[in-house]
Amino acid sequence: MPRKPVAREAVLDAFESLLIEVGERAATLDAVARRAGVSKGGLLYHFPTKEAMISVLLERLDRHLAADVAAMAAAPEGAAAYFIKSSVWADTPMDRVFVAATRLAEVAHEETQRRFAAGQASWLELLAADVGPAMAKAVLYMGDGLYFNAMLGRGPAGPPAEIEADVEGLLAAVEKLRR
Structure with a gap:
């Protein structure tokens, strides 16, 4: 069963917030997953790379x-x-x-x-x-x-x-x- 789009948006919102707050280098996949409250695997399900999030x-x-x-x-x-x-x-x-x-x-x-x-x-x-x-x-x-x-x-x-x-x-x- 596909993941809810809400999780995808939460990950994208977390990435956006981290970019604003700490910049591109600190907005790592691990940091985004933590901020979004998802596992790294959950993040990678929606965005297999940082470039995909970008x-x-x-x-x-x-x-x-x-x-x-x-x-x-x-x-x-x-x-x-x-x-x-x-x-x-x-x-x-x-x-x-x-x-x-x-x-x-x-x-x-x-x-x-x-x-x-x-x-x-x-x-x-x-x-x-x-x-x-x-x-x-x-x-x-x-x-x-x-x-x-x-x-x-x-x-x-x-x-x-x-x-x-x-x-x-x-x-x-x-x-x-x-x-």
Whole structure:
């Protein structure tokens, strides 16, 4: 009888958490099995190699990126405002898989880097349609910087109040870029 998909997701969630918390090198098969509460054999049933876990994690990233790009394209306030507003760490499934995959990109995992490049290209295309090609990267870098700083400054109570002010300031800058 096949194992429940819940166990597979628990293993993938454990891998994602370990990537976020301790990085790629420490996210070993043994550590993932311990974190997921499964035997190593149970882990290997679902993911015979670490690369197999990475592959499924990148599929998860692709799903979240596709949903984000679709939401960005449909945003009534425009792609740039959506991008800025969504560039605050909120511990969402998108945030978690994004940061986990970032840990893979840090060690030059080529497929992860390719997926990030594709996601960034999709965002840039929508931003260029909203604020023009010359300003699209400026908005991308604004959002990236906001995300990074919000992630670093996040405490147990959530993002600091100044992040909200930063978002408003960046939205005002986006409006100026549209002119």
